Amino acid sequence: MSEPLFPARPVEIAPGAVHVPGWLDPDAQRVLVERCRGWAVGPAGMRRHRMPRGGVMSVSMASLGLHWAPYRYAATLPDGTPVTPFPPDLGALARSGVETAYGAPLPDGTPDYDVALVNFYDADARMGMHRDADEQADVPVVSLSLGDTCVFRFGNTETRTRPYTDVELRSGDLFVFGGPSRRAYHGVPRTRPGTGPEGIGLPAGRLNITIRASGLG
Ligand SMILES: O=C(O)CCC(=O)C(=O)O
Numbered sequence: 262m263s264e265p266l267f268p269a270r271p272v273e274i275a276p277g278a279v280h281v282p283g284w285l286d287p288d289a290q291r292v293l294v295e296r297c298r299g300w301a302v303g304p305a306g307m308r309r310h311r312m313p314r315g316g317v318m319s320v321s322m323a324s325l326g327l328h329w330a331p332y333r334y335a336a337t338l339p340d341g342t343p344v345t346p347f348p349p350d351l352g353a354l355a356r357s358g359v360e361t362a363y364g365a366p367l368p369d370g371t372p373d374y375d376v377a378l379v380n381f382y383d384a385d386a387r388m389g390m391h392r393d394a395d396e397q398a399d400v401p402v403v404s405l406s407l408g409d410t411c412v413f414r415f416g417n418t419e420t421r422t423r424p425y426t427d428v429e430l431r432s433g434d435l436f437v438f439g440g441p442s443r444r445a446y447h448g449v450p451r452t453r454p455g456t457g458p459e460g461i462g463l464p465a466g467r468l469n470i471t472i473r474a475s476g477l478g
């Protein structure tokens with residue numbers, strides 16, 4: 262295997278929160294986009310969830326492994342439709358992402374990755390500041406970005422507001438948040454329509470895959 266021209270270099274954004282620009286090469290991105298297309302179709306495909314106070318999320322989501330809707334995981338969709346199974350190779354990809362981000366593999370005995378959320382952002386979609394707090398296991402979240410660039414706002418564990426750091430996540434970027442940042446607030450205030458690369462099969466919009474260990478197995 263030849264060395265990449267620009268090797269992916271981890272950048273620490275906060276303790277335990279690491280951005281690795283350009284982690285996935287274009288071929289890997291294309292394969293993931295194609296798989297997202299498969300996960301996006303029904304019956305357990307993409308949907309826009311209603312929030313507890315009535316608003317509808319602007320991001321469309323599909324769940325793998327367990328069905329997530331604000332704010333819990335469930336074994337099936339509300340109508341009993343089975344959830345798309347979590348593909349084991351996504352777990353292996355997540356572990357490899359953690360190893361790249363932290364420079365060390367996850368310790369033996371770490372619970373397995375078993376769920377993923379596949380998020381699609383059209384030009385107007387955004388995600389408010391929130392914590393990924395419905396998992397029972399303290400295992401880093403692994404996030405992969407495809408298509409349009411976004412502004413990813415990574416904050417602190419106490420408040421939805423400052424201090425936070427805005428990071429541009431581009432197609433192929435990896436972001437891992439664990440340890441002291443596992444429960445930090447984060448969100449996507451905007452995407453940058455039209456910035457995605459050609460040739461990965463995503464002419465418009467942004468896909469994000471977050472891979473998690475639910476600890477609920
Ligand atoms: O789209 C992103 O980069 C973040 C997604 C996210 O925070 C989530 O799915 O919980």
Ligand SMILES: [Fe+2]
Nearest residue numbers: 391392393447
């Ligand atoms: Fe999140």
